[in-house]
Amino acid sequence: MxxxxxxxxxxxxxxxxxxxFIAPAAPPTVxxxxxxxxxxxxxxxxxxxxxxxxxxxxxxxx
Numbered sequence: 484m485x486x487x488x489x490x491x492x493x494x495x496x497x498x499x500x501x502x503x504f505i506a507p508a509a510p511p512t513v514x515x516x517x518x519x520x521x522x523x524x525x526x527x528x529x530x531x532x533x534x535x536x537x538x539x540x541x542x543x544x545x
Contacts, residue, residue: 511519
């Protein structure tokens, strides 16, 4: 019992591979979508905060 990704000649079956990408996906629930956006925003803010802490501004050089 396989997924049909390998043909009888041993080569990859293009139709089988394309079925993996064409398969419809169920949309996320509203709660999961909102939580995902909040989590992504938190990660971006944390990365920005860490990079700003390492930033050093020297006003004496021209």
